[in-house]
Each structure stands twice: as C-alpha cells, then as structure tokens.
Amino acid sequence: MSGPRRDPDLVRPYVRTDGRVRAHPDVRLETVVLAASGPSAGLGADARAVMGLFDRAGGGGLAVADIAAALEFPPSAVRIIVSSLIDEGLLTRPVPAGAGQPETDLLQEVLRGLRALV
Amino acid sequence: MVSAPSSDGLIYVPPGVTRSAKIVISGSFGVGKTTFVGSVSQIPPLRMEERITQASAGVDDLARAPRKTTTTVGLDFGRLHLSDALVLYLFGTPGQDRFRPLWAGLTEGALGALVLVDTRNLEASFEILALHEAQGTPYAVAVNLFDGAPYYQLDEIRQALDLDPETPLTTCDAREGGSGVLALITLCEYLSHQHAPAHAPAHASVLEPRP
Ligand SMILES: Nc1nc2c(ncn2[C@@H]2O[C@H](COP(=O)(O)OP(=O)(O)OP(=O)(O)O)[C@@H](O)[C@H]2O)c(=O)[nH]1
Numbered sequence: 239m240s241g242p243r244r245d246p247d248l249v250r251p252y253v254r255t256d257g258r259v260r261a262h263p264d265v266r267l268e269t270v271v272l273a274a275s276g277p278s279a280g281l282g283a284d285a286r287a288v289m290g291l292f293d294r295a296g297g298g299g300l301a302v303a304d305i306a307a308a309l310e311f312p313p314s315a316v317r318i319i320v321s322s323l324i325d326e327g328l329l330t331r332p333v334p335a336g337a338g339q340p341e342t343d344l345l346q347e348v349l350r351g352l353r354a355l356v
Numbered sequence: 357m358v359s360a361p362s363s364d365g366l367i368y369v370p371p372g373v374t375r376s377a378k379i380v381i382s383g384s385f386g387v388g389k390t391t392f393v394g395s396v397s398q399i400p401p402l403r404m405e406e407r408i409t410q411a412s413a414g415v416d417d418l419a420r421a422p423r424k425t426t427t428t429v430g431l432d433f434g435r436l437h438l439s440d441a442l443v444l445y446l447f448g449t450p451g452q453d454r455f456r457p458l459w460a461g462l463t464e465g466a467l468g469a470l471v472l473v474d475t476r477n478l479e480a481s482f483e484i485l486a487l488h489e490a491q492g493t494p495y496a497v498a499v500n501l502f503d504g505a506p507y508y509q510l511d512e513i514r515q516a517l518d519l520d521p522e523t524p525l526t527t528c529d530a531r532e533g534g535s536g537v538l539a540l541i542t543l544c545e546y547l548s549h550q551h552a553p554a555h556a557p558a559h560a561s562v563l564e565p566r567p
C-alpha cells in the first residue's frame with residue numbers, strides 16, 4: 239500500500255458531523271447507487287470523496303463495495319455514508335424498469351445470466 | 357458487456373442495471389476463495405479493507421483492562437454483468453476464524469453461499485458449514501480439486517461432511533472461471549428449487565432452453 243493512509247477511524251468523525259450512526263438495513267455491500275442532483279453544500283470530506291467517484295459515471299452506478307475499494311474506506315463506513323447521501327437526495331437507487339409490475343424472480347434472472355456464460 | 361475502466365480504474369455498473377444480487381464464496385483457510393472470485397469475476401477482482409477491533413489480553417495485560425487492537429481484514433470481491441439489468445457480486449469470506457465477526461455483513465441479503473472444500477482438510481470445513489446453518493444462509497458445497505489432493509467419491513465426501521441429502525455437492529477448479537460458473541449454477545438451481553412454490557414442478561428450470 240503506497241501513499242498516505244486514510245484516517246484510521248473514519249466512522250467516528252463522520253458520525254459526529256452527520257448524526258447518522260447506522261446504515262439503512264437495505265444498503266448492503268452489493269447495493270448499487272447512482273448520482274442524483276441535489277445541494278451538496280456542507281458535505282464532509284468523506285461524503286465528498288464518495289460523490290467525486292460519480293463525476294465521470296455517465297449515468298453508471300457503483301455498489302457500496304466498489305466505493306469502499308476505490309476509496310480504501312472500510313465498507314462499514316461506506317454503508318453509513320451512502321445511507322446518509324441517499325437521505326440527502328444526492329445518491330439514489332436505480333428504479334426497476336416497469337415499476338409497479340411484479341418483478342421477475344431474481345434467482346431465475348441470475349440463473350439465466352449464469353447459463354448464458356457457459 | 358463490461359465497459360472499459362475509466363481513467364481512475366473504476367468500472368461502473370452500466371446505466372440500466374436495476375438489480376444486484378450477491379453470492380458469498382466461503383470456506384476454510386486457503387481453500388481457493390480468492391482464486392475463485394478472481395477467475396469468475398468479469399472485472400478485475402477488487403479488495404476492500406475492513407477494520408475490526410478485538411480485545412487482546414497479553415501476559416502483561418492481566419492486571420489491566422484487556423487491550424484493544426485494530427486489525428485490517430482484506431475482503432475480495434468480483435462482479436458479473438449478467439444482463440443489461442442485473443449484476444451479481446461475489447464476495448470471498450476471510451479464511452481465518454478470528455475474522456468470523458465479519459460474516460454477518462457479508463452473508464446478509466446473499467442469495468446463498470458456495471462453500472469451497474479441500475479434501476486434504478475436510479474437518480476445517482465443519483465450522484464453516486455450522487456458521488452458515490446458524491445464520492440461515494443456504495449453501496452448496498464445491499470440492500476445489502487441488503493437484504495431488506487425495507481423491508474421494510463424492511458420496512464419501514458427503515458423508516464425511518455430514519451434508520443433508522438435498523445439499524448440492526459438486527467439484528470445481530477455482531483457477532478456471534468456466535468451472536466456477538458451473539458451480540454457481542449448481543448453487544442457484546438448488547436455491548430456486550427451495551424457493552419454488554409447492555405447486556410448481558421443482559425441476560421446471562431444467563426445461564429452459566440453453567442459450
Ligand atoms: N492446484 C490448485 N491450486 C489452487 C487452486 N485454487 C487455489 N489454488 C492455490 O492455493 C493457494 C490458496 O488459494 P487462495 O485463493 O488464496 O485461497 P483463499 O481461500 O482465498 O485463502 P485465504 O483467504 O487465506 O483463506 C494459492 O496459492 C492458489 O494459487 C486449485 O484449484 N488448484
């Protein structure tokens with residue numbers, strides 16, 4: 239690992255500035271988020287670093303795990319930061335196509351995708 | 357289907373992806389989890405660093421409060437772009453047992469787990485299977501075929517691991533992506549049968565045309 243290490247205790251200063259101490263239970267390592275537009279004034283440094291990853295996303299998303307790997311932040315901290323940015327409207331989760339219609343079974347979709355690889 | 361990395365190495369989840377799923381690749385120390393994730397992933401495998409704080413009572417600590425030490429644990433993961441709308445993340449669990457506290461966050465919300473085992477040390481897998489059972493994570497078992505490892509019939513391994521009759525048991529070569537994908541299909545077929553409503557034929561998925 240080269241370069242300066244990040245603050246070894248990332249979670250605490252963040253929590254101190256923002257009040258959120260827990261992640262949304264459904265913001266997990268594999269949860270994909272996209273940039274939304276909203277007022278980004280007053281964000282902490284860690285939240286700004288997360289938002290900065292989306293500068294060149296071109297509408298693409300990143301999962302919590304991708305963000306943790308890119309920034310070398312602990313994933314537990316990223317879950318909290320992302321939860322907070324969702325609350326603030328700066329990040330959003332993708333909306334399923336055909337919202338309102340019953341979703342096709344996730345496992346069947348995964349199976350179909352895996353079978354297409356062999 | 358996987359876009360080129362941006363200048364800073366990020367590979368974005370393409371616009372239009374609306375769902376993500378997760379499968380955990382578990383197993384005892386050194387069974388090939390990192391290798392598996394790396395060979396199956398469609399993006400270069402990535403690594404997160406989680407920190408855990410543990411009490412460590414050294415000899416000179418006996419009279420005092422236990423000292424807390426912070427350890428960094430590397431967590432490998434990869435990603436498969438399964439369709440225009442769906443990505444699958446694969447997370448390797450850390451092998452060493454002192455990192456078990458991290459398992460809850462890894463398995464939470466997972467479709468299931470693929471447990472890699474090594475025939476040279478099957479006993480090391482008991483604890484892993486017990487952990488998945490305690491956490492209610494459904495799993496399949498894949499024997500990672502190491503060169504020179506003793507060869508056993510699958511039913512001998514099934515017996516040695518005391519697997520339920522319906523738990524899938526297969527083999528794979530963690531260095532070979534295609535073989536890993538087949539093991540994941542075995543897991544997902546089992547999971548879909550578990551989820552199938554009672555009135556539907558459990559083997560309906562077999563009738564789907566192969567692409
Ligand atoms: N011959 C052979 N070697 C393998 C196979 N899978 C992994 N290895 C080797 O076994 C060693 C351990 O593999 P890893 O993928 O690091 O195992 P791991 O489960 O991630 O290990 P920990 O994270 O330390 O628990 C490496 O040197 C691999 O190259 C396999 O299928 N066949």
Ligand SMILES: [Mg+2]
Binds near residue numbers: 389390391432448
């Ligand atoms: Mg490993």
